[in-house]
Amino acid sequence: xxxxxxxxxxxxxxxxxxxxxxxxxxxxxxxxxxxxxxxxxxxxxxxxxxxxxxxxxxxxxxxxxxxxxxxxxxxxxxxxxxxxxxxxxxxxxxxxxxxxxxxxxxxxxxxxxxxxxxxxxxxxxxxxxxxxxxxxxxxxxxxxxxxxxxxxxxxxxxxxxxxxxxxxxxxxxxxxxxxxxxxxxxxxxxxxxxxxxxxxxxxxxxxxxxxxxxxxxxxxxxxxxxxxxxxxxxxxxxxxxxxxxxxxxxxxxxxxxxxxxxxxxxxxxxxxxxxxxxxxxxxxxxxxxxxxxxxxxxxxxxxxxxxxxxxxxx
Amino acid sequence: xxxxxxxxxxxxxxxxxxxxxxxxxxxxxxxxxxxxxxxxxxxxxxxxxxxxxxxxxxxxxxxxxxxxxxxxxxxxxxxxxxxxxxxxxxxxxxxxxxxxxxxxxxxxxxxxxxxxxxxxxxxxxxxxxxxxxxxxxxxxxxxxxxxxxxxxxxxxxxxxxxxxxxxxxxxxxxxxxxxxxxxxxxxxxxxxxxxxxxxxxxxxxxxxxxxxxxxxxxxxxxxxxxxxxxxxxxxxxxxxxxxxxxxxxxxxxxxxxxxxxxxxxxxxxxxxxxxxxxxxxxxx
Numbered sequence: 067x068x069x070x071x072x073x074x075x076x077x078x079x080x081x082x083x084x085x086x087x088x089x090x091x092x093x094x095x096x097x098x099x100x101x102x103x104x105x106x107x108x109x110x111x112x113x114x115x116x117x118x119x120x121x122x123x124x125x126x127x128x129x130x131x132x133x134x135x136x137x138x139x140x141x142x143x144x145x146x147x148x149x150x151x152x153x154x155x156x157x158x159x160x161x162x163x164x165x166x167x168x169x170x171x172x173x174x175x176x177x178x179x180x181x182x183x184x185x186x187x188x189x190x191x192x193x194x195x196x197x198x199x200x201x202x203x204x205x206x207x208x209x210x211x212x213x214x215x216x217x218x219x220x221x222x223x224x225x226x227x228x229x230x231x232x233x234x235x236x237x238x239x240x241x242x243x244x245x246x247x248x249x250x251x252x253x254x255x256x257x258x259x260x261x262x263x264x265x266x267x268x269x270x271x272x273x274x275x276x277x278x279x280x281x282x283x284x285x286x287x288x289x290x291x292x293x294x295x296x297x298x299x300x301x302x303x304x305x306x307x308x309x310x311x312x313x314x315x316x317x318x319x320x321x322x323x324x325x326x327x328x329x330x331x332x333x334x335x336x337x338x339x340x341x342x343x344x345x346x347x348x349x350x351x352x353x354x355x356x357x358x359x360x361x362x363x364x365x366x367x368x369x370x371x372x373x374x375x376x377x378x379x380x
Numbered sequence: 381x382x383x384x385x386x387x388x389x390x391x392x393x394x395x396x397x398x399x400x401x402x403x404x405x406x407x408x409x410x411x412x413x414x415x416x417x418x419x420x421x422x423x424x425x426x427x428x429x430x431x432x433x434x435x436x437x438x439x440x441x442x443x444x445x446x447x448x449x450x451x452x453x454x455x456x457x458x459x460x461x462x463x464x465x466x467x468x469x470x471x472x473x474x475x476x477x478x479x480x481x482x483x484x485x486x487x488x489x490x491x492x493x494x495x496x497x498x499x500x501x502x503x504x505x506x507x508x509x510x511x512x513x514x515x516x517x518x519x520x521x522x523x524x525x526x527x528x529x530x531x532x533x534x535x536x537x538x539x540x541x542x543x544x545x546x547x548x549x550x551x552x553x554x555x556x557x558x559x560x561x562x563x564x565x566x567x568x569x570x571x572x573x574x575x576x577x578x579x580x581x582x583x584x585x586x587x588x589x590x591x592x593x594x595x596x597x598x599x600x601x602x603x604x605x606x607x608x609x610x611x612x613x614x615x616x617x618x619x620x621x622x623x624x625x626x627x628x629x630x631x632x633x634x635x636x637x638x639x640x641x642x643x644x645x646x647x648x649x650x651x652x653x654x655x656x657x658x659x660x661x662x663x664x
Contacts, residue, residue: 120498122658142399142500150498156491159482160413172405173499175396184392191389203490217495222392254389 072134074099074225074257075119080128082111082118089114091281092128097259101251103268103289104261105373106278112261113153115278116227120150133224146175149223151214153230153261157202163189164198167216174221181220188216192246208239215246219256226250226258232267240267247271269369277373285372293367298344301365302330306357314351323374329361331371402501406509411516414479423478427471427521434464434529442536456533458546461526462625465556466618468522472564475521477585480514480568482578484657489576493657503657507569514565523557552624560617563642567613570649573656589613606631609638616641 075097082090089111104112117123119130121141130137132144158166164185171181189198192212197205202213211231218226231247232240248271250256262268268275269289276286285292302322304311312330315322321333334344345362352359414420441454487493496506530553534540543549571584596612609615609631616638622628623635631638 122494122497142502145498146396146399146500148498150494152491152494152498154491154494156495158409158492158495159486159490169405169409170495170499173402173496173501175399175401175500176392177395177397180392180394187390219389221396250389254391256389 071099072131073097074102074133075259076131077115078129078131080118080130081126082114082123083126088126089281090118090125093278093281093283094128095276095283095286097276098274099257100274101247101257101272102259103272103275104259104278105263105265105268105275105369106284107263109280110263110278111281112263112278113229114281116150116229116259116261119227120145120148146221147224149218149221149226151218151226151228151231153233155207155210156214157210159203160201162199162201163194163205163213163216166202166213167220170217171220176221184220184222185216188219189213191219192216193242207234208236211235211239211243215243219250224257226256228258228260230262231260232262232264244270265368265370265373275369275372289369289372292372293369298334299365299367299371300332300334300344300348301361301363302332302348302352302359303328303361304330304352304357305360307355308357311352311355311357314355315348318347318351320348320351331365333371399500399502400505402499403505403509403512406496406506407512407516410483410510410513414513414517420478423471423474424517424521427468427475428525430464430467430471431525431529434460434525435532438529438533439536441533442538456542458549458552458625459627461529461549461553462556462621462627464529465522465526465553465560466621468525469560469614469617471521472518472560473589475517476514476564476568477582479517480565481572481581481585483510483513483569484572485575485578485581488573497658503654507653507657511565511569514568515561518561518564519557522561523554526553526557548624548626552626556621556624559620559642563613563617563646566646566649566653570652570656573653607633609633610641613641613645 073096075095077093077095080090080093081088093111093115104115106112114123118125119132119137121137121144124138133147135144135147137144158169161169164182167185167189168178168182171184172178176184186195186198189195192215194209194212194216197209202210205213211233215228215231218228228247232243235243244267247258247260251258251271260268260271273288273290274286275289275292277284312322315332319335321335322330324330332348334347345364348362349359437454437460438456441456487496493506497503530543530550533542567588568581568585571588572578572581575581575584592612593614596609596615599608599611600606609619610633615631615633619629619631619633619635619638620642622630629635
């Protein structure tokens with residue numbers, strides 16, 4: 067008997083290469099249903115993974131499954147259940163927004179009247195209702211992002227691939243796009259994979275994350291679980307020679323990384339300690355290094371911390 | 381039913397067409413898009429003007445008993461239809477450029493291939509849909525008027541004597557038109573897949589037609605033989621057309637060679653399309 071609700075995506079030892087350059091190296095991962103963030107720096111292989119799942123790039127080795135369907139064996143069935151919002155601008159030349167989205171609906175198998183009705187609905191949903199009779203070529207960058215989402219949604223996919231959906235958007239547009247993504251995932255029951263190099267985007271919209279780095283999986287799991295392993299995080303700012311201080315922190319087994327405005331985030335691994343022990347340890351190291359401790363505050367682990375540690379380990 | 385229309389996102393509960401019909405969606409949209417262009421409509425009307433001339437000729441041929449001095453000029457036979465199809469070559473050229481140059485180039489410029497191929501649509505369906513757009517318009521100015529002329533000839537003559545005397549006529553009309561349409565469509569579509577610029581594609585196609593003819597002209601002067609006509613696309617089409625109508629051949633090139641050149645061009649075009657029409661540009 068088959069599983070009634072298989073995972074959104076399963077990759078089994080997948081290698082994808084462009085010539086001699088391997089973009090994905092023996093990757094195995096399971097993407098659960100719901101909202102999953104695909105996180106990684108530029109060039110990590112995120113877009114390659116999505117394009118392989120769409121069947122655009124056949125893997126050199128391994129198998130890919132989407133919603134329980136083998137991508138290589140049943141590509142049309144897979145794509146009928148997928149919605150893809152590409153990273154680059156894309157539209158059909160010479161069409162206005164509603165014609166374009168309805169056309170995409172028909173290409174995905176919707177009857178013409180249903181496709182047109184859904185086109186109007188999704189254009190309103192993504193905030194382009196008033197501009198739906200304008201030619202897509204006249205749209206601003208933010209509007210082009212929205213119409214890409216509309217064409218991906220028009221046939222009501224079971225799984226949505228969003229490749230850098232907030233690229234090029236102004237802060238207000240970005241917030242609105244993230245709200246839409248979050249609404250789709252949390253209220254409308256649409257499974258989605260959001261590929262991004264922007265940690266806040268993934269943290270705001272997704273429950274799970276898969277971190278890719280240099281074509282391999284650095285870490286994956288529920289974001290909350292990844293953020294909350296044993297260990298504490300502190301924000302530290304010191305005055306003086308940083309090098310010996312950082313060196314001594316690392317000698318003591320503490321991880322640290324610099325953020326903006328001279329603030330360092332220091333990770334203290336291990337189990338629960340007595341209140342104040344960690345702070346005393348950091349202060350002692352600062353004293354031993356000859357630097358002046360100007361700021362020391364307990365912080366909460368963020369996805370950025372998970373990402374940094376994962377990339378560091380990878 | 382609620383009086384307030386829900387403008388939020390709703391799940392779709394309706395029916396879905398099975399995969400495999402995407403090419404018809406592309407064909408319908410493509411035809412609609414072209415017919416919205418007045419210049420293109422004018423070109424189609426212009427392409428039908430020779431039909432008027434031929435209708436007059438066919439009608440006049442039935443009146444030769446009244447004016448025997450015109451009988452040679454108005455004689456109707458397989459050559460009439462062959463000449464008509466060959467003369468439509470000029471309009472085939474212009475319609476191919478107007479309707480075909482942007483078919484894939486426009487999609488490449490707008491990054492539309494990734495949109496198309498992310499849908500349940502095979503690459504062959506995409507190519508087939510695009511090919512069908514161009515072939516529809518080309519058949520509209522070649523095969524459709526040729527068949528119409530055949531029907532009118534039988535109507536004016538009041539008998540089927542022409543068809544009885546020339547049983548090869550109907551298949552020759554169909555094959556000659558199809559060969560011209562398929563060669564022009566495949567070549568143009570392949571060129572369209574090579575560039576993002578419609579204008580550049582149009583220049584390339586014009587170049588192929590005129591450059592091959594020019595090379596033939598030079599070789600003809602050098603060798604003094606029409607055996608080298610196989611280098612010209614137009615000459616190959618005319619040679620095969622003449623053979624189908626069992627009319628005297630214009631060139632010494634064997635018909636088989638001309639046919640092989642045309643088949644080779646179509647195969648090359650399909651190979652180019654296979655390589656160029658992809659959901660993702662791969663630069664190895």
